[in-house]
Amino acid sequence: xxxxxxxxxxxxxxxxxxxxxxxxxxxxxxxxxxxxxxxxxxxxxxxxxxxxxxxxxxxxxxxxxxxxxxxxxxxxxxxxxxxxxxxxxxxxxxxxxxxxxxxxxxxxxxxxxxxxxxxxxxxxxxxxxxxxxxxxxxxxxxxxxxxxxxxxxxxxxxxxxxxxxxxxxxxxxxxxxxxxxxxxxxxxxxxxxxxxxxxxxxxxxxxxxxxxxxxxxxxxxxxxxxxxxxxxxxxxxxxxxxxxxxxxxxxxxxxxxxxxxxxxxxxxxxxxxxxxxxxxxxxxxxxxxxxxxxxxxxxxxxxxxx
Numbered sequence: 001x002x003x004x005x006x007x008x009x010x011x012x013x014x015x016x017x018x019x020x021x022x023x024x025x026x027x028x029x030x031x032x033x034x035x036x037x038x039x040x041x042x043x044x045x046x047x048x049x050x051x052x053x054x055x056x057x058x059x060x061x062x063x064x065x066x067x068x069x070x071x072x073x074x075x076x077x078x079x080x081x082x083x084x085x086x087x088x089x090x091x092x093x094x095x096x097x098x099x100x101x102x103x104x105x106x107x108x109x110x111x112x113x114x115x116x117x118x119x120x121x122x123x124x125x126x127x128x129x130x131x132x133x134x135x136x137x138x139x140x141x142x143x144x145x146x147x148x149x150x151x152x153x154x155x156x157x158x159x160x161x162x163x164x165x166x167x168x169x170x171x172x173x174x175x176x177x178x179x180x181x182x183x184x185x186x187x188x189x190x191x192x193x194x195x196x197x198x199x200x201x202x203x204x205x206x207x208x209x210x211x212x213x214x215x216x217x218x219x220x221x222x223x224x225x226x227x228x229x230x231x232x233x234x235x236x237x238x239x240x241x242x243x244x245x246x247x248x249x250x251x252x253x254x255x256x257x258x259x260x261x262x263x264x265x266x267x268x269x270x271x272x273x274x275x276x277x278x279x280x281x282x283x284x285x286x287x288x289x290x291x292x293x294x295x296x297x298x299x300x301x302x303x304x305x306x
Contacts, residue, residue: 003234003237004234004235004237004238004243005234005238006234007230007231007233007234007237008230008231008234008235008238008243010227010230011226011227011228011229011230011231011234012227012231012253013253014222014223014226014227014230015223015227015231015253016098016223016252016253016254016256016257017222017223017253017254017257018085018098018219018223018224018254019089019094019097019098019254019257019258020257020261021215021218021219021223022035022086022089022219023089023094024211024215025038025212025215025216025219026090028206028209028211028212028215029203029206030203030206032083032086032087032089032090033083033086033195033198034199034200034203035082035086035219036079036082036083036086036195037192037195037196037198037199038216038219038220039082039219039220039224040074040078040079040082040188040191040192040195040220040224041192041195041196041199041220042216042217042219042220042221042224043188043192043220043221043224043225043228044185044188044189044191044192044220045220046217046220046221046225047184047185047188047189047225048185048189050225051181051185055181058179058181058182058185059182059185060182061182061186062177062178066174066177066178067186067190069170069171069173069174069178069183070174070183070186070187070189070190071190072166072169072170072173073166073167073170073171073174073183073186073187073190074186074187074188074189074190074191074194075190075191075194076163076166076170077163077164077166077167077170077187078163078167078187078188078191079191079194079195080159080162080163080166081101081159081160081161081162081163081164081166081167082160082163084156084157084159084160084163085097085098085101085156085157085160085164087156088100088101088153088156088157088160091150091152091153091156092150092153092157093258094254094255094257094258096153096157097153097157097160097254098254098255099134099135099157099254099255099273100135100153100154100157100158100160100161101157101160101161101164102131102135102161102164102277103132103135103157103158103161103162104161104162104164104165104168105128105131105132105165106128106132106161107161107162107165108165108168108169108243109124109128111165111169112168112169112172112239115169115172116172116239118239123283126280126283127280127283128280130276130277130279130280130283131276131277131280133273133276134272134273134274134275134276134277134279134280135273135277136273137269137270137272137273137276167187168235168243171183171232171235172235175232175235175236180229180232180233180235180236181229183232184225184228184229184232187228188224188225188228231243252274252277252278255270255274
């Protein structure tokens with residue numbers, strides 16, 4: 001459990017650095033969807049080169065029908081949630097966009113209960129409430145009741161949460177057959193195939209500027225290729241719903257980056273929100289499971305771990 005916690009939190013922390021790369025790419029004139037394309041394409045290229053040189057067995061698929069899992073992780077999750085996330089970043093701030101992304105644990109908890117029969121324990125319920133309270137505080141919807149909030153940003157933000165949740169769900173199915181590295185590899189190959197036809201190739205000249213190339217490759221490396229491999233390894237060792245709650249550490253990292261690097265506003269409410277999210281992670285790690293506390297009436301049944 002501790003190893004899985006470290007892996008998931010490390011992956012989530014790397015995801016928290018996404019905004020730094022994205023905001024710089026916006027400065028070069030790229031749109032949200034174009035940044036999505038740059039992210040998935042640079043990641044796919046890096047993964048193909050790496051596995052082509054080190055682990056060619058990761059390219060092997062047992063059956064072409066398994067491609068449905070990677071369409072799920074690549075198109076319905078990665079492309080969709082990245083577009084929504086980057087659009088939200090463009091409409092609001094980095095902390096708000098990342099916090100709204102983390103409505104995902106609620107969706108994962110519900111879907112995991114339905115699809116994987118994972119017990120919805122008292123511990124999960126309290127941790128989920130804490131993390132959601134933290135998100136509302138970071139976004140500052142809770143104290144202001146949304147008076148100064150851009151509701152279009154909320155719509156895209158919730159869309160990013162849905163897309164993000166689907167990655168954990170589709171990955172759980174794929175992990176029954178494939179290594180996490182194979183899942184990550186084909187996720188981004190499929191995502192790239194879905195995005196490249198719509199990229200405006202007249203903007204390629206921008207990459208003659210070293211800085212633009214640096215941010216595009218950087219976005220595909222640490223907060224994407226490395227982060228997804230680490231997260232998916234951790235996901236194999238814990239329930240999807242727990243992994244989703246653990247990964248809510250990302251808004252904390254994104255908030256710190258937004259404050260320190262982009263001079264974005266920071267309030268006592270956001271500080272309280274960060275404390276709630278960290279508290280939820282600590283609760284899941286330290287409070288022992290007791291089947292009799294299951295809220296869903298699943299006493300005696302263990303959650304599915306694959």
